Amino acid sequence: MSAAITVEELAQSPAWFPLEALGRDAVRLVHLDEGAYREASFLDQRLLSSSLTRTTLELALVEAAAAGLVPRLHYVFHTGHVGSTLISRLIGAHANFFSLREPALLRAAAERSPSGTVAPGAPPVTPPLRVTLSLLARTWRASQRAVVKVTSVASELADEILTHSEHPAAVFMFVEPLAYLRGILAGPNSRAESKVLAAARLKRLVRRLAPAEWHADPKSEGEQVAMSWLCEMLTLHQAALLHPAKVLWVNFDAFLAAPQPSLQAIFHALGAQAAQQEIEALVSGPIMRQYSKAPEHAYDAQLRREVLQSADWDHGAEIRRGLAWLEGVARQYPLAAAVLRALEARRVT
Secondary structure: OEOOOOHHHHHHOOOEEEEEEEOOOEEEEEEOOHHHHHHOOOOOHHHHHOOOOEEEEEHHHHHHHHHOOOOOEEEEEEOOOOOHHHHHHHHHOOOOEEEEEOOHHHHHHHHOOOOOOOOOOOOOOOOOHHHHHHHHOOOOOOOOEEEEEOOHHHHHHHHHHHHHOOOOOEEEEEOOHHHHHHHHHOOHHHHHHHHHHHHHHHHHHHHHHOOOOOOOOOOOHHHHHHHHHHHHHHHHHHHHHHOHHHEEEEEHHHHHHOHHHHHHHHHHHOOOOOOHHHHHHHHOOHHHHEEOOEEEEEOOHHHHHHHHHHHHHHHHHHHHHHHHHHHHHHHHOHHHHHHHHHHHHHHHO
């Protein structure tokens, strides 16, 4: 079903979500209510498989709607498969926040940036970043602030996103290399996704480390997974150096070990207060017992521990290869070593 909307309607609320660019001069939008936003794990093309009402607007009209808006947002950046969807859902349960998960336009912008995966000179087919951020900043109530959980590849734009937002705060989510290797290798879907993303991640990593001197391509699956961790962690590390006062680093496994103080720290970093009773209700409630990307399935900290343990049994050799590769790269490239030193410092504190 399609509908016609005005510039004023687009600017007034998040009901019309800007899904994707169509060519150079049009944007497809879909109509979402609060419940649809709350349920959606991915605000991307998967929305088109539903019966949601949609429409198309000229890019000039979308830009006109955004012109009177302020990109007032907070963010959740992450390395992938580190509990960011769970954290986004917990944040969205606070009355002061409106959570949006993985808007497709930010991913497309990252993939077409000079540091992304599309060849230089490719024609731009996304709205200007400020336009996208301004539209994502719309909320249902004036008391709310939008909190956008980005796709991991959009970390490439973290500096630009934080620079173009009004007084943003950002949660940077990660896990230790061992936990990342275990988590990816434990699941067939995560392994398949890692392989698909490997070439683009290697390109991003080499560009950041030493494009003229690189000679450490991963040779095995474990090395490839370790490379993915380093790519995403280095991307966040460099963004955090540019915006240190805006970033709260959250180790997902540390969060699971002490969820109440960790969630309180996240709310505080985002500028909100929550009563202890509210925190306790959230960490003991259903959100913490569901697989966040598919809430119909049960998942909790104990099951995560069991899954990670199973990876040791089934993929121990590849895990060791990945850790050895990471240590070798850190010996050769100072930026990689800096990431590991920063990791150690966060572990101590």
